[in-house]
Amino acid sequence: MKKYKILAVALAVLFMYSCGTSTKKTRIESPNIIFILTDDQGWTHTSHRADPNIPESKSDFYETPNIDRLAKTGILFSQGYAPNPICAPSRNSLMFGQNAARHIYNKDSVWYRSTQDWLTIPKAIKNANPNYRTAHFGKWHIAMLPERAGFDISDGMTSNAGGEIYGDGFLKAREYTKATKEYLVQNQIENPTKMLEAGKPSAHWDDQNPKDIFGITQRATDFMKESIKEGMPFYVQLSHYAAHLSLVSKKETYDYFKNKENGERHTNPEFAAMLKDMDTGIGMILDFVKEQGIEDNTYIFLMGDNGGRRRLNQIAVIDENKQLKEARYSLQHDRNLPLRDGKHSFYEGGLRVPFIAKGPNLKSNQVCEVPVTGLDFLPTFAQLAGSDLNFPDEIDGGSLIPLLLDNNQDRVERNSEYLIFHQASHRKPRSAIRKGDFKLVKYWGKETKYENTPKVELFNIREDLSETNNILNKYPEIATELENELKRFLANVNAETGVRDIKGPQDRLMKEEGLKE
Known part of the structure; x- marks a missing residue:
């Protein structure tokens, strides 16, 4: 320190x-x-x-x-x-x-x-x-x-x-999923951008x-x-x-x-x-x-x-009586x-x-x-x-x-020169690490949403803000440095890199404390 x-x-x-x-x-x-x-x-x-x-x-x-x-x-x-x-x-x-x-x-x-x-x-x-x-x-x-x-x-x-x-009281948008589907079909509402169906609509009231x-x-x-x-x-x-x-x-x-x-x-x-x-x-x-x-x-x-x-997927507009008023697809x-x-x-x-x-x-x-x-x-x-x-x-x-x-300062003093982001446990294991203009994204397991996972990607954020050009093969040394540092950090803090069937910690804490939201 x-x-x-x-x-x-x-x-x-x-x-x-x-x-x-x-x-x-x-x-x-x-x-x-x-x-x-x-x-x-x-x-x-x-x-x-x-x-x-x-x-x-x-x-x-x-x-x-x-x-x-x-x-x-x-x-x-x-x-x-x-x-x-x-x-x-x-x-x-x-x-x-x-x-x-x-x-x-x-x-x-x-x-x-x-x-x-x-x-x-x-x-x-x-x-x-x-x-x-x-x-x-x-x-x-x-x-x-x-x-x-x-x-x-x-x-x-x-x-x-x-x-x-x-x-x-409270209103749960998921309760309007069926009514939204029926409204869209019955009223022949167009889906011009082929918006995927969501588990629940984006309700508005x-x-x-x-x-x-x-x-x-x-x-x-x-x-x-x-x-x-x-x-x-x-x-x-x-x-x-x-x-x-x-x-x-x-x-x-x-x-x-x-x-x-x-x-x-x-x-x-x-x-x-x-x-x-x-x-x-x-x-x-x-x-x-x-x-x-x-x-x-x-x-x-x-x-x-x-x-x-x-x-935002499907939009469901709800009236003052909690009834579905109209629905449409987001563009x-x-x-x-x-x-x-x-x-x-x-x-x-x-x-x-x-x-x-x-x-x-x-x-x-x-x-x-x-x-x-x-x-x-x-x-x-x-x-x-x-x-x-x-x-x-x-x-x-x-x-x-x-x-x-002081706008002449060019860095923040932290315990690491890397910015690290991570999730696992009750969510799909993913990580990212950034140093300077380079950012590495790592998928630890197979995912249907992304092609060819698990995988590692490297981007230059300054030159490629939209992260469309994976330059892993162009800068293998930088990718190796970032991935090794990511692994080292996660190992040192005892981070989970797999999955397990548990609820989020706030839900478990509230149950243990006998609390209701």
Whole structure:
């Protein structure tokens, strides 16, 4: 951990004398930290360019004016990565600052029983400064009780169902599968793009508090008001259920997009409406911070939990009586272009996500091309709170403070120079590892979705963002280095590389605790 101690001294100097044209010359003591985590929002699912040099990285249909505002007044990370291409492992990894291979995909299948003493984001913040108040609102989906993670206030052990609210209860889209099929056949609805049939339709219904967007926002602002009144610094995490399926939105927002001309790459009004409603909630947080006069002492971070879904399949519109109103086929097959694939995939479409930071001493309207990951948030937030970065060796992230304060920085100090992504156990064994511009993708077993598996692929991300050209034979030495490092890491952390018939850890934990969602 010597490098962390050296780095802490250097960063303290950076805090004392910030770079650029900022007029702030003193360290921000005990700043407030707001972390907004969106769900299934792809890298290209904003109305600003995720990479200013790539026109296609901006949606031609979706509208996110408040996320755009956040990017314009802060730092946009064009190569921001979720820790994993699916929500539960990504959220566990975020909370622990650890690669998913160390916990949810470990050979120790009951690891969650020993997390009481693990470091988490709120614990790291409170270790740095016990005066911090901490809260989590929205989707949890982590195999640890929020209070044991160190949160003073939370919505509890919530998961996807928390965003399926319909009136006073929950609505399950799978219950409309049969009715959707019958509607499409009886009404001879065309399937112009030969969209494959899904296990359940992408259901849409109207709600004035879609996905609890405004409930989450209100609880967060109430918490922040209390903290401000008590003169206490705070950390608050808003984990939105949006833009995860189902496609819930306000009626007026849906009507707006239904009457809007489709884009060439993005067309779906149901998803666009839900995304816009979530963006409105984010705008309420930005406005709150300004109205409360705490902009000079508050950092705001935003990230997607994993890449966006590649397709939405059949769309089922449900009325106020919970009856199927209409159905149709989605026209979109590749919603994340120019990135390849989407959620669940270890190609860029599954891993690269919106990633933005804003706060005091940070230059506005800046773009950082250094690859960063959600694993970096634990050390970053802890250092903002005053930590000396003396963390356990298993913390895989590094502090982003050097990048935030100095755009001449070209790397993040972590315990490894490689970015590693992995899944196995109750999911198909897949991995990816990146160093510099090169990325290796490995399939450990046979898969029907991909040709000639198991296999290993190598890509140059800078030259081939869409990962269409496998250059394994051209650079065998680089491929060997990356695969060997991947295997070494997985062996050292005791990661599972096979499959087993078990449920996800949160389900097992809740059963053991006698809890219901």
